[in-house]
Amino acid sequence: MSMNEHATRALPPWMEADGPLQDVILSSRARLARNVSGLHFPDRMTQADQAALIEQVGSAVAKMGGSWGYFPVSEVAPVDLQVLMEKHLVSPQFLQGELQRALAIRQDEAAALMVNEEDHVRIQAFSPGLDVEPALATALEVDDGLENELDWAVDSRRGYLTACPTNLGTGLRISVMAHLPGLVLSESIGHLLQALAQAGVAVRGIYGEGTSALGELFQISNQVTLGEDEQALAEGVRKVAEQVVEQERQARKRLAAEQMPRIQDRVWRAKGILENARLLSADEAIAQISALRLGVEMGLLKSPSYATLSALQVVSLPGFLDRTAAQDLSREGRLQLRASLIRERLTREDG
Amino acid sequence: MMLCDDCQQRPASVQVTTLIGQEMRTEHLCAECAKERGAFQFMGNPSLMMHNLMSALLGLGGVQPTVQDGAVCSACGLSFHQFQATGRLGCAQCYEQFSELLDPVISRMQSGAWHRGKLPRRTGSRIGRERELKELREELGQLVLKESYEQAAVLRDRIRSLEAEGGQPS
Numbered sequence: 001m002s003m004n005e006h007a008t009r010a011l012p013p014w015m016e017a018d019g020p021l022q023d024v025i026l027s028s029r030a031r032l033a034r035n036v037s038g039l040h041f042p043d044r045m046t047q048a049d050q051a052a053l054i055e056q057v058g059s060a061v062a063k064m065g066g067s068w069g070y071f072p073v074s075e076v077a078p079v080d081l082q083v084l085m086e087k088h089l090v091s092p093q094f095l096q097g098e099l100q101r102a103l104a105i106r107q108d109e110a111a112a113l114m115v116n117e118e119d120h121v122r123i124q125a126f127s128p129g130l131d132v133e134p135a136l137a138t139a140l141e142v143d144d145g146l147e148n149e150l151d152w153a154v155d156s157r158r159g160y161l162t163a164c165p166t167n168l169g170t171g172l173r174i175s176v177m178a179h180l181p182g183l184v185l186s187e188s189i190g191h192l193l194q195a196l197a198q199a200g201v202a203v204r205g206i207y208g209e210g211t212s213a214l215g216e217l218f219q220i221s222n223q224v225t226l227g228e229d230e231q232a233l234a235e236g237v238r239k240v241a242e243q244v245v246e247q248e249r250q251a252r253k254r255l256a257a258e259q260m261p262r263i264q265d266r267v268w269r270a271k272g273i274l275e276n277a278r279l280l281s282a283d284e285a286i287a288q289i290s291a292l293r294l295g296v297e298m299g300l301l302k303s304p305s306y307a308t309l310s311a312l313q314v315v316s317l318p319g320f321l322d323r324t325a326a327q328d329l330s331r332e333g334r335l336q337l338r339a340s341l342i343r344e345r346l347t348r349e350d351g
Numbered sequence: 352m353m354l355c356d357d358c359q360q361r362p363a364s365v366q367v368t369t370l371i372g373q374e375m376r377t378e379h380l381c382a383e384c385a386k387e388r389g390a391f392q393f394m395g396n397p398s399l400m401m402h403n404l405m406s407a408l409l410g411l412g413g414v415q416p417t418v419q420d421g422a423v424c425s426a427c428g429l430s431f432h433q434f435q436a437t438g439r440l441g442c443a444q445c446y447e448q449f450s451e452l453l454d455p456v457i458s459r460m461q462s463g464a465w466h467r468g469k470l471p472r473r474t475g476s477r478i479g480r481e482r483e484l485k486e487l488r489e490e491l492g493q494l495v496l497k498e499s500y501e502q503a504a505v506l507r508d509r510i511r512s513l514e515a516e517g518g519q520p521s
């Protein structure tokens with residue numbers, strides 16, 4: 001796939017299929033941090049070393065199986081990078097700073113890597129729903145491929161050596177994206193977050209922080225990277241996420257039993273707004289998409305599909321809008337284009 | 352009177368137990384530090400959260416800043432002060448060069464100090480492997496003396512797998 005396609009396609013191909021527990025968990029991700037032996041970490045690398053590493057990783061990627069595109073950041077338009085960030089293919093940090101960088105994306109967008117972010121190489125892999133093991137397997141497979149060409153900095157006591165000691169050992173961060181409107185609406189989210197912190201996992205809002213996260217989307221991930229192997233870390237996050245799913249489903253059941261009119265109003269109002277609005281802000285779109293998703297998750301609505309809901313989220317974001325319009329839109333222009341792209345996606349599904 | 356594990360100043364009044372895998376970690380904190388811990392555990396991205404924990408441990412945990420105040424990595428030139436400011440090391444060698452300062456912090460914020468998990472099939476040169484084996488055997492001897500059998504077992508597995516690799520061409 002060309003950069004043009006990655007930057008204009010709202011829905012990653014791997015998200016077209018539903019995964020396990022899709023009614024609460026949108027997606028699972030595995031990230032591996034790796035550094036090349038004998039080179040300083042990115043922060044302290046010379047310009048020449050940065051450029052050389054980009055070449056070196058590029059040729060390692062070319063020798064790997066699968067269909068990959070490799071893109072030095074100097075050749076990618078800033079707005080395209082913004083879209084890739086909105087699709088979680090690169091990190092926000094990757095867009096900042098002076099380092100020379102590169103990125104690779106697999107054709108199906110289920111695997112990607114960044115060169116010269118905080119570490120020399122950051123591998124990411126994704127799967128739909130709560131399915132951490134396949135994401136981990138994909139990330140490790142990419143690592144196996146790179147390892148044939150690159151000598152990773154490693155010692156047998158500390159494992160993979162990373163720029164920040166918080167990633168040391170496996171270099172693995174497993175995370176899942178959870179949609180928790182039931183727990184937010186029933187005001188039991190604070191309690192859950194507290195319990196999760198005790199269970200050794202980290203939680204953050206995807207849009208906004210803490211209990212007031214916009215869109216009721218939360219990312220749950222492991223804190224510790226050293227001292228347990230990859231499978232144990234993945235299993236730990238999966239088990240916590242399974243409990244979260246259980247809690248969220250119970251909260252929705254209680255809401256259905258006690259406050260059905262309120263839930264129905266919220267869901268149908270969201271449907272009305274998203275299908276008819278002519279101007280939509282990002283905040284409102286994210287909030288209404290969350291309510292629409294809740295309607296689908298609770299069986300109140302038959303459509304749209306989870307895939308369409310995920311696409312709506314991406315088309316709501318500023319980079320995607322600018323990219324689609326092929327210009328830097330005014331605020332008013334964005335409100336208008338956002339509303340029209342959402343309407344179009346929703347009616348397309350109806351027909 | 353028991354002092355808070357975090358600030359080492361105020362008396363501990365809260366016991367915080369964290370479950371990491373099968374391992375329970377119990378800490379004794381004062382009310383303020385417990386509150387602070389709670390606050391940063393609920394927000395921020397995971398690495399930022401670990402950064403906070405790490406800075407807390409670096410600033411307040413058993414580290415003696417006066418002893419190695421001017422410590423600098425001879426491989427990349429990063430000073431320990433710079434690391435404390437950014438939370439990022441300059442090169443792989445930093446781990447060895449700052450090991451006295453870093454190892455206690457790492458084992459407190461991570462789930463122990465020993466890597467269990469994947470290693471590259473090709474772990475560098477034979478010379479590197481032999482040097483590593485030598486160091487590991489020394490450490491194993493010390494662990495056995497200290498009766499740290501659980502850690503010793505992990506280390507022995509690692510030594511065996513390195514020895515096994517030694518038989519194959521790299």
Ligand SMILES: [Zn+2]
Pocket residue numbers: 355356357358359360361380381382383384385
């Ligand atoms: Zn304290």
Ligand SMILES: [Zn+2]
Pocket residue numbers: 424425426427428429440441442443444445
């Ligand atoms: Zn260094």
